Ligand code: GH3
């Protein structure tokens with residue numbers, strides 16, 4: 001079944017994005033003929049902020065650095081090949097996606113076609129008409145803003161979909177999506193892979209005694225201690241209510257056991273603040289640990305063995321690591 005746009009969290013664009021007129025942009029005008037920029041810059045300045053740069057090397061430097069919404073480049077610079085400048089702007093990471101508007105002489109079709117091939121977004125023929133200049137600039141700026149808006153909203157929708165809102169750790173969906181990949185990488189590289197399930201002991205009674213908000217505080221604090229004790233390549237996720245999973249690439253049973261034990265102690269030895277620090281409570285965890293045994297073992301089996309180990313840790317009295 002296909003998900004509806006509501007379910008994946010894609011929303012209609014904000015009103016102001018649709019209504020954006022494309023004014024108030026930052027424009028860099030690259031032109032070295034005073035007669036040209038002395039006329040064009042004031043026109044653009046009626047609606048935008050404009051910088052003029054006659055030196056092409058400086059222009060690239062500013063463009064890469066300046067957060068411009070639009071580059072307007074003369075293809076008929078006195079001292080440089082404007083086409084070359086456009087092509088350089090297109091190949092630089094920082095300027096690749098900045099809209100590019102070319103100014104071209106009416107009699108130079110070849111140059112114009114080359115410009116479009118290089119990736120110029122639009123062009124104006126000289127003598128430049130005032131209203132056309134403003135209209136084309138606005139169109140490019142509007143398009144850029146809309147692209148940014150889409151990029152940001154896709155990004156945040158994606159992040160929301162893989163993040164647990166309470167703790168900021170990855171959620172179960174992300175873990176399940178990535179576990180197989182991590183296991184495959186381990187198998188291909190011939191490296192070990194360790195996985196632990198961590199479960200807060202008697203968490204229900206923390207809720208019952210101190211309230212659900214205090215329970216949430218404990219979960220957040222626990223997540224923060226987990227974050228401090230894992231490496232960048234480890235994957236930490238909230239697996240369920242008060243259950244967390246840490247997947248550790250390139251880590252064998254022995255080392256994983258040491259890490260798990262250190263984490264268990266970091267929980268048990270330092271009380272958790274609740275009620276905005278007004279109170280502190282003792283918290284312990286139980287940990288079940290397992291490692292990928294053979295290249296071909298399904299990663300679900302590792303998860304199952306870690307869960308069985310966790311069950312034994314609970315059964316044997318809690319506040320312990322079992323592998
Ligand atoms: P055990 O030592 O055997 O793990 O006992 P337990 O009480 O920790 O385990 P149990 O599975 O019985 O209870 C887990 C509790 O976690 C029950 C549920 O209400 C609570 N819980 C689940 N999600 C959340 C949450 O997001 N916030 C809070 N405050 N509590 C939650």
Ligand code: MG
Pocket residue numbers: none
């Ligand atoms: Mg339980």
Ligand code: MG
Pocket residue numbers: 199200201202203204242
């Ligand atoms: Mg528990």
Ligand code: MG
Pocket residue numbers: 199200242243
């Ligand atoms: Mg549990």
